[in-house]
Amino acid sequence: MTATFDRRVKIAPSILSADFAALGPECRAIEDQGCDWVHVDVMDGHFVPNLTIGPAVCAALRPHIRTVMDVHLMIAPPEPLVDAFVDAGADMLTVHAEATDHLDRLVAQIRERGAKVGVALNPATPEEAVRYVLDKIDMVLVMSVNPGFGGQSFLASQVDKIARLRALIGDRPVHIQVDGGISPKTAGQVVAAGADVLVAGSAVFKGGSVDQPAVYGDNMRAIRAACEAQAGAA
Numbered sequence: 101m102t103a104t105f106d107r108r109v110k111i112a113p114s115i116l117s118a119d120f121a122a123l124g125p126e127c128r129a130i131e132d133q134g135c136d137w138v139h140v141d142v143m144d145g146h147f148v149p150n151l152t153i154g155p156a157v158c159a160a161l162r163p164h165i166r167t168v169m170d171v172h173l174m175i176a177p178p179e180p181l182v183d184a185f186v187d188a189g190a191d192m193l194t195v196h197a198e199a200t201d202h203l204d205r206l207v208a209q210i211r212e213r214g215a216k217v218g219v220a221l222n223p224a225t226p227e228e229a230v231r232y233v234l235d236k237i238d239m240v241l242v243m244s245v246n247p248g249f250g251g252q253s254f255l256a257s258q259v260d261k262i263a264r265l266r267a268l269i270g271d272r273p274v275h276i277q278v279d280g281g282i283s284p285k286t287a288g289q290v291v292a293a294g295a296d297v298l299v300a301g302s303a304v305f306k307g308g309s310v311d312q313p314a315v316y317g318d319n320m321r322a323i324r325a326a327c328e329a330q331a332g333a334a
């Protein structure tokens with residue numbers, strides 16, 4: 101992480117759509133092709149109806165990630181596993197507001213361990229849920245699908261939420277990340293509304309592989325071009 105706040109659009113491919121048998125090479129491939137962060141989806145089969153990876157896999161991936169290891173925890177309760185994910189090398193650790201009764205305490209727990217803190221909001225959770233922790237966090241993650249799976253359709257209802265959240269954040273150095281259904285079709289509108297970190301799984305990995313990594317670069321360039329086109333049209 102850089103010391104200064106970076107407001108440029110950043111692409112964080114979700115390795116949920118990568119080849120799980122080759123996660124290390126996949127992380128190196130997307131970084132070589134120009135991604136900004138690497139997004140790791142942790143699902144517990146309880147908070148969300150899917151089961152993915154844990155701290156041991158994050159620790160194994162750490163040497164393969166030179167940029168930001170961005171860990172999205174979809175687990176309840178998150179508190180008992182915070183230390184394990186920080187020890188595994190998470191630079192940004194994002195917890196769901198819906199997964200805890202004590203968000204302020206959880207934010208402090210993560211910060212005390214030295215990681216950056218993100219708070220995620222499910223599609224039905226209003227932006228007000230983060231109002232009283234905005235001075236203590238580094239990022240708000242707006243879920244633009246119901247969490248649990250890659251490849252779902254973008255929920256357009258979240259665009260207004262992003263704009264309201266940007267107004268609520270004001271001049272604080274807090275990123276807005278959007279996760280779910282981001283593609284060249286949807287990226288421009290979320291950036292125009294105020295998002296600066298775009299998570300994209302299927303839209304980055306589709307058609308490529310570790311043997312054909314240039315496709316990942318093409319897919320990311322298409323997302324960036326859509327954002328620039330929207331900015332130029334505004």
Ligand SMILES: O=C(CO)[C@H](O)[C@H](O)COP(=O)(O)O
Pocket residue numbers: 114116117139141172245246247248249250251252279280281282299300301302303
């Ligand atoms: O957190 C997630 C799902 O809960 C994933 O990050 C997200 O779904 C990315 O996948 P896609 O871009 O294919 O929608």
Ligand SMILES: [Fe+2]
Pocket residue numbers: 114139140141172279299
């Ligand atoms: Fe995610």
